[in-house]
Amino acid sequence: MLSAHQLGCRRGARQILFGIDLELRAGEVLGVLGANGAGKTTLLATLAGELPVSSGRLELGGRALSGWEPPALARRRAVLPQSPSLGFDLSVRDVVAMGAYPFPELTPAAHEALLREALQQADATGLAERRYPGLSGGEQQRVQFARVLAQVLGARAAGEYRVLLLDEPTSSLDPRHQLLLLRTVQALARAQGIAALVVLHDVNLAAQWCDRLLLLARGRTVAQGMPAEVLTPQSLEQVYDMPVQVLPHPLHTRAPLVVFSAGT
Incomplete structure (x- = not known):
């Protein structure tokens, strides 16, 4: 399991993260929400091992x-940057x-099957023969998603813990x-x-598809x-500094519906 206890991180002289506790549990999706500058991307980069822990x-x-060597770490975690x-x-x-x-041990047949599966899961099969620079921004995002899927799916034969870290994957x-x-x-x-x-930035998408949420400010x-x-009015107003209503969702009983207001 990837876990953080009282995690702090600095960028230069500036402290960005303060005392973060979390566990990324197998079989679970954790959504991270917060306003711009809340530390979401810094948290993901720190969890990925791209920024040092302070x-x-x-x-x-x-x-x-x-303490993990890069090749071993690459077999356990995949990262889609912002x-x-x-x-x-x-x-x-x-x-x-x-x-x-x-995964250099993959046979050619297994390698090909892995690429087909990743492309299919990302709804990018129809893009497979195109050149990457000629794609739209959204199409490139789907291809990058297929890339990280190939990385986490390639390790399944080992039966080990795997973690997928996605920074605003829906933005484009x-x-x-x-x-x-x-x-x-x-x-x-x-x-x-x-x-x-x-x-994620979309609170309602996070509520619908994530098992747990972490609100940062x-x-x-x-x-x-x-x-x-x-997702309570008190917490959301503290994070986003604007009026908010939390209502029963008309379609999803497990997730509330969050409605922001610009105020008067």
Whole structure:
């Protein structure tokens, strides 16, 4: 399990995260919510091992994350950053195949099957023969999602804990593909025991598709727990600094419906 206890992180002289406690449990989706500048991306980058811990503990499988060698870590966790960049004129298949790099033991047939599955899960099969730079922003996001899916799916034969870290994966997607992506993350967590952390801005999408939520404000935890427990007017107004109503959802009994107001 990937877990943090009283986690702190600095960027230069500035303290960004303060005393964060969380566990990314196998088979569960944790959504991270907060206003701009709350520390969501810093938290994800720290959990991924891309930023050093300044205080507290961050462990994977009972070992400090900093003690993991990069090849071993790549077999256990996959990261989709907020703005993936790619400066080479590669095919979509080549981009998705990057996710399989940590698994050189795959046979050609298994490698091909992995790429097909990742593309299908990301609804990107129809893009496979195109060049990546020629895709729209939303199409590129689906291809990058397929890449990280190939990485977490490639490790399933080992039966080990795997974690998927996604930073605003729905930001450039149309409503249909937003739902498809989050449904895929939830389904894979359930079926394959993958732990997932998803940074989102849409509170209602998070409430619908995440098992637990973490609300951040100024680098600190405001609330953490089930959506109905976390999404209260008091907590949401503290995080977003605007009036809010929390109503029963007309379609999803487990998740509330959050309605923000600009006030008067």
